[in-house]
Amino acid sequence: ALRWGEPLYNLLYVIGIIFFCYFYTSIIFNPNEVADNMRKYGGFIPGIRPGKRTAEYVNSILTRITLVGALYLALIAIIPEFLYTGFHVQNLPLVGPRLDATLPQWFTQGLRVNFYFGGTSLLIVVGVAMDTIQMVESQLIMRHYDGFLKKSRIRGRRG
Structure with a gap:
């Protein structure tokens, strides 16, 4: 059955995450x-000839x-589901x-821990937070250099 928490649902969820990681990478990175x-x-890579070999x-x-990144994202996305x-x-x-009888109940029934953020929401929130931090850092660096450039004057030979 294709319901939340079922093995087929979880498998398709993980396969979808891996597929979209490769899809996004193929679009963004050439x-x-x-x-x-x-x-x-x-530039060159030591031991690799420039051109087609470098691209390969x-x-x-x-x-x-x-x-590795896709498997990590899938793990992060599936853990909240597993815990619930x-x-x-x-x-x-x-x-x-047979597995249902031998595995512990917390593994098959979950811990019923409430999460306010699911796996996908958690990935989005962390991604946006990291982008925001990066933008703030670049603004701080830009202001530092901007102040440095405004204070200095270029003088000619006569002063």
């Missing part, structure tokens, strides 16, 4: 463009990093009733 920019500005290397590293509802393993074919 390894070919990164390789071209590195070549144009004289960047793509392989990006794929690995995205997988548990994992309803009794509906799993073949092993469900």
Whole structure:
């Protein structure tokens, strides 16, 4: 059954998170463009030839990093659900009733801990908070340099 807390629902939820992580990364980050920019500005990766090989290397590293990040996001999103509802393993074919009888009740029924933020909301709130902190830091740095530039005067040879 496709209901909240059921194994199929949780599996589709995790698969959706992983899919959208890869989708977002493929839209935002272009390894070919990164390789071209590195070549144009004289950058290189030691042991990797510039051009197509660099793009392939960047793509392989990006794929690995995205997988780790996607699994981490899926874990963060599924933990609040697990703590509230548990994992309803009794509906799993073949092993469900046996697992339901052997696993502790808190695992199958949940702790019924109320969360005001679900997994997705938590990810959004943390992302917005991090962006806000970054903007505040850049504004503070800009004001620091702005004050530094306003105080100085460029003088000519005659003073």
